[in-house]
Amino acid sequence: xxxxxxxxxxxxxxxxxxxxxxxxxxxxxxxxxxxxxxxxxxxxxxxxxxxxxxxxxxxxxxxxxxxxxxxxxxxxxxxxxxxxxxxxxxxxxxxxxxxxxxxxxxxxxxxxxxxxxxxxxxxxxxxxxxxxxxxxxxxxxxxxxxxxxxxxxxxxxxxxxxxxxxxxxxxxxxxxxxxxxxxxxxxxxxxxxxxxxxxxxxxxxxxxxxxxxxxxxxxxxxxxxxxxxxxxxxxxxxxxxxxxxxxxxxxxxxxxxxxxxxxxxxxxxxxxxxxxxxxxxxxxxxxxxxxxxxxxxxxxxxxxxxxxxxxxxxxxxxxxxxxxxxxxxxxxxxxxxxxxxxxxxxxxxxxxxxxxxxxxxxxxxxxx
Amino acid sequence: xxxxxxxxxxxxxxxxxxxxxxxxxxxxxxxxxxxxxxxxxxxxxxxxxxxxxxxxxxxxxxxxxxxxxxxxxxxxxxxxxxxxxxxxxxxxxxxxxxxxxxxxxxxxxxxxxxxxxxxxxxxxxxxxxxxx
Numbered sequence: 001x002x003x004x005x006x007x008x009x010x011x012x013x014x015x016x017x018x019x020x021x022x023x024x025x026x027x028x029x030x031x032x033x034x035x036x037x038x039x040x041x042x043x044x045x046x047x048x049x050x051x052x053x054x055x056x057x058x059x060x061x062x063x064x065x066x067x068x069x070x071x072x073x074x075x076x077x078x079x080x081x082x083x084x085x086x087x088x089x090x091x092x093x094x095x096x097x098x099x100x101x102x103x104x105x106x107x108x109x110x111x112x113x114x115x116x117x118x119x120x121x122x123x124x125x126x127x128x129x130x131x132x133x134x135x136x137x138x139x140x141x142x143x144x145x146x147x148x149x150x151x152x153x154x155x156x157x158x159x160x161x162x163x164x165x166x167x168x169x170x171x172x173x174x175x176x177x178x179x180x181x182x183x184x185x186x187x188x189x190x191x192x193x194x195x196x197x198x199x200x201x202x203x204x205x206x207x208x209x210x211x212x213x214x215x216x217x218x219x220x221x222x223x224x225x226x227x228x229x230x231x232x233x234x235x236x237x238x239x240x241x242x243x244x245x246x247x248x249x250x251x252x253x254x255x256x257x258x259x260x261x262x263x264x265x266x267x268x269x270x271x272x273x274x275x276x277x278x279x280x281x282x283x284x285x286x287x288x289x290x291x292x293x294x295x296x297x298x299x300x301x302x303x304x305x306x307x308x309x310x311x312x313x314x315x316x317x318x319x320x321x322x323x324x325x326x327x328x329x330x331x332x333x334x335x336x337x338x339x340x341x342x343x344x345x346x347x348x349x350x351x352x353x354x355x356x357x358x359x360x361x362x363x364x365x366x367x368x
Numbered sequence: 369x370x371x372x373x374x375x376x377x378x379x380x381x382x383x384x385x386x387x388x389x390x391x392x393x394x395x396x397x398x399x400x401x402x403x404x405x406x407x408x409x410x411x412x413x414x415x416x417x418x419x420x421x422x423x424x425x426x427x428x429x430x431x432x433x434x435x436x437x438x439x440x441x442x443x444x445x446x447x448x449x450x451x452x453x454x455x456x457x458x459x460x461x462x463x464x465x466x467x468x469x470x471x472x473x474x475x476x477x478x479x480x481x482x483x484x485x486x487x488x489x490x491x492x493x494x495x496x497x498x499x500x
Contacts, residue, residue, distance in 0.1 A: 151469055159383065159435075159466040159488070166389040166489025173396075186385040318437035327437075 006031045007123045008050050010079070012041045012068065013057040025112055030119065037061075038068045045072065051079045053122040055106075055115070058085035058093070066096040073101050078130065080122035084108055152327070160194040163187075200328035203260060207335050212254040214363045219286045219293065220245045222255065226262045227284065230270045234282065239273055243284035251288050252363040257336040262295065264329040265356050269299035274351065291362040300353035309346060374401035375499070376426060380412045380444065381405070381433040381464075390431055390464075390490050397492070399499060401426075409439035413447045416455065427460055429498075431490070434465040434472055441465065445479045462486055462498065 008031045011022050019034045026032055033048060035041035037060065045051060054072065058065040069081045083105040085093055096102045103122055106114050167187050174180050223243045231241045262284075269282040277300070285296040304312060311317045313334040318327045337344055342360040377400055379390045387405040394400050406412040409432065416430075430448075434441035441463055448461065463476055464486040476482050486494055 154466060154468050158468070162466045162488040163383055163385040163389065166491070167385055169489065169491060170389055170392045170396075183385075183388065186388060190383070190385050 010054045014060040045076045052126045054079045055082045058089045069101045156197045160190040163190045214252045217251045217253045239280040245286040247288040260336045264333045265297040273301040293360045295358040297356045303350040304348040376428040377403045378430045379405040382436040409444040430461045
């Protein structure tokens with residue numbers, strides 16, 4: 001919501017002369033909409049959800065202003081309502097104010113100053129209440145996220161710990177070194193899973209608070225840095241990693257956000273391989289053109305079932321029980337892309353592989 | 369329990385380590401005939417639906433985790449309750465979880481087929497208690 005844009009005002013009066021003079025007087029200060037009867041007024045309200053202030057004459061043939069506001073208030077609660085009236089109607093005005101149907105009344109004949117001050121005050125009230133509604137919504141979604149988070153923490157953090165506790169307990173009565181080694185390996189995996197969860201959580205909070213820093217991004221360097229990290233494990237699992245970067249222009253973007261995106265996509269690509277397959281590969285292609293970077297991460301792994309695809313970017317959603325996953329990775333990718341105004345597409349075939357396509361716009365380069 | 373009859377077990381948990389622990393503890397009791405583990409609840413439901421009971425009188429004890437990807441513990445119980453009564457009667461369900469969320473535990477009371485909620489990690493004491 002922009003507090004400085006022209007305030008949209010609806011004025012209802014059965015006398016055309018009043019409408020005309022009102023419009024003529026205030027059209028430079030506000031965007032004026034007019035209606036000669038209440039039916040027209042409702043049409044205007046329906047067509048213009050951004051009306052902030054409604055002024056209405058009390059004495060009209062089809063309905064009084066108070067009656068109109070009573071109805072309008074139920075259907076369109078957001079705009080601030082101001083009544084124009086003579087002294088004779090004071091009783092009904094007091095009643096309307098007490099019921100909360102009108103914000104203010106202006107006695108007739110009005111002066112420009114009265115109207116202006118009423119509209120300005122009304123607009124302030126409108127902005128405050130709308131802001132409150134927006135803030136409330138943000139707060140609610142933060143609460144929801146926190147609830148989801150707390151719920152997951154009991155599982156994702158407590159789960160591996162309880163596994164290790166259980167394993168320690170049974171290992172006390174084990175004599176065979178082979179068995180003990182086996183259980184140690186599993187404990188090792190459980191602890192690593194916990195560690196990965198904590199690292200992802202850290203990433204998530206960093207993203208939430210992160211101020212973007214725009215600097216020149218050299219994709220060849222970024223991809224080889226991030227790729228090298230996974231390639232060590234990849235070589236052990238016989239996953240071939242290759243990348244190709246075409247970048248002939250300066251690209252301004254936040255390098256950390258890009259690394260988070262690439263890191264998570266590559267981590268998944270290496271992780272969700274078909275264990276026994278031949279010729280396993282992970283491929284990254286980057287093209288920077290017209291100040292836009294297109295990143296394609298492709299693998300021939302286990303793929304994602306079609307029914308799971310719409311939910312893979314949800315927090316804590318996991319589409320497979322294979323391998324260790326925190327349910328944070330793709331959520332963080334999406335979050336980072338939202339910050340960069342980027343987009344992501346995924347196409348996947350089960351047991352054939354997955355392709356993620358990311359498009360990131362560069363910051364407009366002022367120098368050029 | 370008149371005793372002597374050995375029990376069959378099914379463990380459903382996406383954590384390999386937790387399956388391993390449960391398997392070990394169950395086998396150590398000496399009261400078990402077989403232990404079958406599943407990392408995915410969907411596979412377990414398929415197995416239960418297709419496998420004929422060992423004989424008319426055996427019961428199989430099922431230990432199922434709550435939070436699992438793809439099909440979680442609640443979804444498993446719901447799918448299980450849709451199986452024919454002739455199948456259901458051979459199984460006793462226990463839900464086992466690291467969850468300390470009251471809602472989860474409360475929700476479980478709505479399922480007729482769930483006998484009890486057990487805390488992780490499974491210990492020989494807990495198991496002894498449910499086997500009586």
